[in-house]
Amino acid sequence: MSARSGVLFDVDGTLVDTTYIHTICWAQALAEAGFHPPMARVHRAVGMGADLLVGHVLGADLDPSVVQSITDGHDGRFEQWYDDVVPLPGARSLLAHCAGRGMAVVLASSSSAKDLDAMRRALGADAFVTAATSSQDAEQSKPSPDILAAAIDQAGLDPDRTVAVGDSVWDAEAASSIGVEFVGVESGGYSRAELQDAGAVHVGADPLALLAAFARTPLARLVG
Incomplete structure (x- = not known):
């Protein structure tokens, strides 16, 4: 395959x-x-x-x-x-949109498996998720790319047709170190300029903004 x-x-x-x-x-x-x-x-x-x-x-x-x-x-x-954990605006809809257009949706987190399970329950979007990784799946955590590499391997992805989405410069550093295109969101407190300086090729305010601008983001090239 x-x-x-x-x-x-x-x-x-x-x-x-x-x-x-x-x-x-x-x-x-x-x-x-x-x-x-x-x-x-x-x-x-x-x-x-x-x-x-x-x-x-x-x-x-x-x-x-x-x-x-x-x-x-x-x-x-x-x-x-x-x-008290709640999804960010547009989070479920963005995952559904990506999955509906044939992309694998992978949760690539440095959190513990227990914390990730709690966040997945809050997100309520497992129907759209292909795979998920947590801290136990990598020897080193972000900004090391181990988590992303494990996620790519687990989901059987083509690295050249993979995009990473995150909110911090640590996410950007992890993605760039393995040549994966990075899209940022400002919902974690890092600014557009900081995320761009760290390597983001597109930045939105939150998942809802990425969904609204989907056709203009690197995510659009993954469709099909």
């Missing part, structure tokens, strides 16, 4: 409105461990994998047990927000 065309969708901040929830959870977990970085710095790191975020925010190498304790603190807090 020939390789398919497809779209690799990040989930946090791209399809569901969780970026600022994660910011709060990370900031509280860091504070509990005695660290008080500005929340703006924490926000800028959301989108990286949890295994990299703590060191990036604090600018220091910490004992792995401390990093794990902070990560566990974040994870426990985020679980308490599961019922």
Whole structure:
């Protein structure tokens, strides 16, 4: 069977409105461990994998047990927000539109499998999803491209006919490092200019904006 065309969708901040929830959870977990970085710095790191975020925010190498304790603190807090997770405008419709035009729709997230399951329930779009990957499917998290490479392999995609969609510069870096075209959304808090500087060839405000401009985005070339 020939390789398919497809779209690799990040989930946090791209399809569901969780970026600022994660910011709060990370900031509280860091504070509990005695660290008080500005929340703006924490926000800028959301989108990286949890295994990299703590060191990036604090600018220091910490004992792995401390990093794990902070990560566990974040994870426990985020679980308490599961019922508050909501899809971003147009998220379900964009996935349905892509699937209806013959593309494989793949969720390529650095989140844990448990968090991804909660976000998928909130999104309510599994009928349109071909495959999904989580942190357990890659040795390294974003901005490493491991998650995207695993998603391409799992869904049987042709990398030359694949587009990645995400909300952070970490998503853009992961895509560009394996030569996959990147489309950005501003719904995670990064600006159009920042996403373009990181390599985005098209940027929309949110999934609804991508759907409205679909014919003018790189997604349109994947139809058929």
